[in-house]
Amino acid sequence: MSQNNKSVRVRFAPSPTGPLHIGGVRTALYNYLFAKKHGGTFILRIEDTDQTRFTEGAESYIEETLEWCGMLPQESTKLGGDFGPYKQSERKAMYKQYADQLLEAGKAYYAFDTSEELVEMREAAKAAGSVAKYGIASRGQMKNSLALSAEDVQERLDSGAPYVIRLKVNSGETVVFEDMVRGLVRFQSDEIDDKILLKSDGMPTYHLANIVDDHLMQISHVIRGEEWLPSTPLHVLLYRYLGWEDTMPTFAHLPLILKPVGSGKLSKRDGDKHGFPVFPLDWKNPTTGETAMGFRERGFLPEAVVNFLAFLGWNPGTEQELFSMEDLIESFSLERVNKAGARFNFDKAKWFNQQYIIQSSDADLAKMVRPQVAANGHEVEDSALETICGLLNERMTTLSDFWEQGYYFFEDVKEYDRKTVKKKWKLDKRPIFDTLVETVANVEPFTGENIETQVKAYINDNQLGFGNILPIFRVSLTGTMKGPSIFDVASLLGKETVLKRFETAFAAFDASKQG
């Protein structure tokens, strides 16, 4: 399928209108993988031709996301490059000449219709049960340089009347292109609208800017979401009319990411509704103050997010599921990208994250988790934190689980598991537990192993039964029935803390029974 030898240059071209959606991250990922796989160049281009939708902070959000995921562009606004600028608003001056070129070639025309007139046209069509199209069939009835007299047009132009430039689509053409994901796709030109190329403010629309930039930046492959498939014939026509068809990039349209339940594509609302992130990083809308949760803040490792995303619409054809970025680059191919939309599955995302946490070394985990300790106002030595991480690492599915599951390593128990206390604590058994505490107090040195043998010996010697004693032992120290070896926990806590916790716990248990 590699048709020519020109070097691979791909771009990720988001609009800075808000936080990058997780689907956008996947598009960036596939572009990145494809570029790296073929020794090509990955470019970040900001498509900000719509000034009304500009959002403060969106551009840096995009950059930060790419950095967090480990897919840095080689050319961008920040980095520069031989084909800059990389922001469309800074390229404004370039686009008009191409619109003019099309105008001269008779492939485009001026249109003077006001937005009211266009609305009217649409409503009329709607009333007739169809959707309006400004194109081959209707352009004769509209106010444009095709329908108006030459004098009228000149007069309007001279008077400075606002105008747009629209593409003049020829009737009866067949547009065929090879999509790397979907194969041969065919459209009839009569179905294509005379899209606006240059807006009345002089800014190009997406369509013009995109084609001009891709051409000028020598983009070899356009890898983007499926929502662009219907406008691709328009783009092909643009390449054709501009005389660039022989260097036109190859297209690949990626399947959409769908809602976990119901139908439609994944949206911010799904995240709110089901309590999972749909954005890579936290985002706060600067104007509304609205916030959105990110995978990063939710305690996901970037490696896990990348791995998970890679599998949403692609698979290597083997049974391997855990892929580092290097592995992905090695195995990725657009030919193995799926055609059907992929449903977002948060359970699977969590599974990936858990795998990556388990794989992490205690030292790495400690680094990731330290901010949580600090945020709760505690300090710990690296070695102690690492030991705790070793104890907890198989029990965390996200980093945020660390504090939730292990806070008792740093502070007093907040709450005792009521069921266990109710079932296992008997007032008349108090002496047994007091003796247990004495036993523990005599353990020296206070290692997990020593505590375990002594405590178990005590239980066995007095035929008390593990099930009657150990739950109270655990709950007294940690408050919960979940967690790592309680003897290791005790050792780490230190004798002094352990004895103190027994004391307060037993008092609380007694009180709960009497009260």
Place this chain on the structure above:
RNA sequence: AGACUGUUAGUGUAAUUCGAAACACGCCUGAUUUUCAUUCAGGUAAUACGGGUUCAAAUCCCGUACAGUCUACCA
């Protein structure tokens, strides 16, 4: 309404030129564990529907249904 794209267990995906529907997540059972998690051993469940072509169809063809995307001076 039209154009385009799609449809394999609940979910993500496999299945060389038609040739036993497989893997993972989830869920359930059991083992291990003082508990939870991990690990291990099992189990669960699918080719949207209807026609054709063929010795043989998830795979090719036709139709139907359903779904999605697009049809902005948004991208």
